[in-house]
Amino acid sequence: MTTDDMKDKKGRTDDIGNPAALSAYSFNAVMQQVAQFYCHPTRGLGIDLYWVRKDFTAFGPPYTPEFLPPVEHLERFSGETWQIFLDTSLSYVTNTLSVGQSQIRYDNRLLTPPFDTPENLDLFRELAKRPESAFLQESRDPLLKQFVKLVLVDRRSDLELSSASGPVSAAKLRQDNAKAYIFSTDHSMEGAYVCVVSVSDEGVALPNINRHYTANEFINELVWAVAHELCHLLVGTQHYPSSTALMTDTSPAPHGIQLITAESAEIHDVNLKNRHSVSQGESP
Amino acid sequence: MKKPTIMGLLCAMPLVTGAMQSDRVVVSLTMPGEEMLFLEMTPVVVTLSNGTDRIIPIIKDRDLALRIQIKLDIGAVEPNAHSPIPATDDTYKKWLYLSKAKDTLNPGESFSWTFPRFTDLTVFSYHVKATNITAKVLVGDNEWGTSAPMLFSINKEDIEGRGLLKESPEVYCYDAKTKMQTETSIRRVTLGGKSFLFTNDGTRLCELSEGETPEASFDSEKGIISVSFSNGKRSVRYDIHQKKVLLDGYQK
Numbered sequence: 001m002t003t004d005d006m007k008d009k010k011g012r013t014d015d016i017g018n019p020a021a022l023s024a025y026s027f028n029a030v031m032q033q034v035a036q037f038y039c040h041p042t043r044g045l046g047i048d049l050y051w052v053r054k055d056f057t058a059f060g061p062p063y064t065p066e067f068l069p070p071v072e073h074l075e076r077f078s079g080e081t082w083q084i085f086l087d088t089s090l091s092y093v094t095n096t097l098s099v100g101q102s103q104i105r106y107d108n109r110l111l112t113p114p115f116d117t118p119e120n121l122d123l124f125r126e127l128a129k130r131p132e133s134a135f136l137q138e139s140r141d142p143l144l145k146q147f148v149k150l151v152l153v154d155r156r157s158d159l160e161l162s163s164a165s166g167p168v169s170a171a172k173l174r175q176d177n178a179k180a181y182i183f184s185t186d187h188s189m190e191g192a193y194v195c196v197v198s199v200s201d202e203g204v205a206l207p208n209i210n211r212h213y214t215a216n217e218f219i220n221e222l223v224w225a226v227a228h229e230l231c232h233l234l235v236g237t238q239h240y241p242s243s244t245a246l247m248t249d250t251s252p253a254p255h256g257i258q259l260i261t262a263e264s265a266e267i268h269d270v271n272l273k274n275r276h277s278v279s280q281g282e283s284p
Numbered sequence: 285m286k287k288p289t290i291m292g293l294l295c296a297m298p299l300v301t302g303a304m305q306s307d308r309v310v311v312s313l314t315m316p317g318e319e320m321l322f323l324e325m326t327p328v329v330v331t332l333s334n335g336t337d338r339i340i341p342i343i344k345d346r347d348l349a350l351r352i353q354i355k356l357d358i359g360a361v362e363p364n365a366h367s368p369i370p371a372t373d374d375t376y377k378k379w380l381y382l383s384k385a386k387d388t389l390n391p392g393e394s395f396s397w398t399f400p401r402f403t404d405l406t407v408f409s410y411h412v413k414a415t416n417i418t419a420k421v422l423v424g425d426n427e428w429g430t431s432a433p434m435l436f437s438i439n440k441e442d443i444e445g446r447g448l449l450k451e452s453p454e455v456y457c458y459d460a461k462t463k464m465q466t467e468t469s470i471r472r473v474t475l476g477g478k479s480f481l482f483t484n485d486g487t488r489l490c491e492l493s494e495g496e497t498p499e500a501s502f503d504s505e506k507g508i509i510s511v512s513f514s515n516g517k518r519s520v521r522y523d524i525h526q527k528k529v530l531l532d533g534y535q536k
Contacts, residue, residue: 086351086376090343090384111323111403118484122447125322128407129443132366174367175375182364189365237364 017097018200024215025196025222027053027152033223033257034230043261045231045246045270052144077102077159080170083201097201102155102171105132109169112161133181136191136277148233148277149191150226155198173198178225180232182276190277192229199225202253213254220256227257233276235269299434308335309429313419316488318435319476321442321449322410325401325486325527330354330419332429333394340423341385346397352381354397355420356405359433361413369404379425400527401486410438439475448473449482457502457509468502470509481511483522490520490532 035049081100087093109115110124131137136149157171177199180192199222203212213221224246231246239249245263252259299315310333316326334340343349347370356371389395399405409417417436420428442448449471457468470489471482479492489511492498497514508530511520521531 086381088384090348090352090381090386092348106407108403111401121323121486122450125443125447128403129322129410131411175370175373176367179367180364183362 017100017197018203018212018218021213021215021218022197022200024219025200030219030222030226033219034227037223037227037257037260045262045267047270047272049230052147054141054144075104077104077157077169077171080162080168081155081157082160082170082172084172100155100171101197102157102173103135103153104171105156105158105174107159109159109161115161131189133189133191136181136193137189140188146278148230148275150230151191151193152196152226153193155195155201156193173201177202178229180229180237180276182232182237187277187279190233192233192277194222194225194229196222217254217256220258221251221253222256224252224257224260227260231266231270234271235266236276238269240266309333309340309421309423310335311419311421311429311431313417313431313434315417315434315436317475317478317480317491319437319439320406320409321473321475321482321486322406322438322447323401323403323486324406324488325483326488327398327400328402328405329396329398330421330431331394331396332389332421332423334389334391337391339391340389341382342387342389342395343382343385344387344395346399349397351376353377353385353422355422355428357418357420357433358409358412358414358436359416359418360409361415363412365413366408366411369408371405372408377422379422382422406438409436410443414438448475449484449486452482455481455498455500457500460501460503460510466502466504468504468509470498470500470511472498481520483509483524485527487522487527489522489529
């Protein structure tokens with residue numbers, strides 16, 4: 001990777017997150033807007049949305065071993081964070097988000113020389129067989145069984161080794177800033193996550209948009225992302241062809257939720273009784 | 285000594301599927317087997333053959349090709365148990381991007397992409413409970429070449445316990461010259477009811493036929509593991525530096 005590759009489109013090499021937009025984030029404000037959309041008489045789904053806030057803690061075994069170059073917390077990484085996107089010249093461009101934080105998904109350093117010893121490959125196998133959505137299952141509250149699970153994290157990433165300046169650990173951000181997990185059998189691992197900070201970082205990655213989101217755009221996009229992933233837990237995995245449907249598979253950025261109107265087919269497909277992420281048979 | 289003559293190469297180890305597409309674009313997918321180890325080192329290979337009379341743009345960089353030109357369709361029991369990987373994601377697999385590729389495939393030419401230790405694929409496939417796989421290669425505006433689907437899964441026993449490689453019987457390699465036992469060994473692994481020989485780093489050497497007993501030697505100077513079989517004239521040679529099976533065939 002060359003130094004030029006490490007620059008973003010404006011030639012910056014560090015601190016290219018979007019703190020201005022991020023400062024507009026408020027959990028309650030976002031959830032209120034999601035709830036307002038869900039019950040909106042003409043644009044929404046006709047659903048009253050209630051939520052309980054619970055601080056998220058990653059439980060269970062750590063995602064990364066202790067003996068590799070240090071990670072501040074074993075489930076979280078604080079340091080050089082990469083955002084990789086495809087440039088119009090058909091090459092990868094890496095934005096370096098210095099001092100970024102991220103929840104760790106896989107520790108790919110164990111697969112990379114000089115750490116790819118047979119013992120470390122075994123360790124990777126042990127760590128990587130943990131389901132991606134285990135953190136949803138592990139953070140469930142037995143008293144809130146009838147609630148679907150949504151976790152708002154900052155970023156999710158895989159740990160990598162950067163050889164540009166010696167074996168430095170870095171977090172490579174995942175593509176999916178929001179995802180709903182749906183299983184045919186194990187409902188305890190169902191739910192959704194939305195990476196709040198990653199969504200605010202998105203602007204530079206969008207084709208033909210050479211800037212970050214404004215604060216309003218970020219909140220509108222975040223509200224859409226939360227509403228969209230929650231709706232997957234109600235209608236399942238399908239998307240709808242209209243670019244203005246709630247369950248469109250095309251991001252409505254930079255307009256976000258402002259562009260969205262739930263379609264009659266989506267409303268028809270909502271199944272509150274058999275929603276994902278709760279045990280079947282429990283009444284809503 | 286009479287130089288052995290190779291009569292034929294076994295194609296039993298890698299599973300290959302090809303499909304003739306409209307306009308005579310052929311995509312073939314070479315998988316190590318119907319079942320893979322979680323961290324198997326044996327490469328997955330996708331080959332595009334241009335049997336048309338036009339030039340097809342290609343992206344030779346394998347990571348970039350997975351973003352823009354190659355799609356692996358994984359049939360799965362739990363397709364939403366894991367985030368998509370670049371190989372399964374459609375975001376950038378569009379003619380808009382592919383048409384800017386610097387390299388091209390002329391009529392009559394072929395190109396192969398080789399993916400060794402494809403952890404993204406095996407980890408994803410384990411979590412979604414993969415059942416089959418098909419390779420698609422973008423060759424035009426919404427125009428794809430497609431391989432025939434093939435059975436594909438990640439071995440469950442390899443995930444549970446200590447891992448199949450470690451738990452499988454070891455076949456010690458003897459020094460090719462001194463006939464003394466060396467520290468190098470290979471493993472006899474059972475996958476999907478079939479027996480295979482693997483190196484200790486997870487590269488599949490060959491499938492064993494019923495009744496075949498392997499004997500292995502190691503040439504430390506050249507870095508070659510040679511496997512012979514007590515009941516036949518089959519010979520397998522593996523280069524540990526290239527991590528490549530050089531030969532799997534029969535001698536006259």
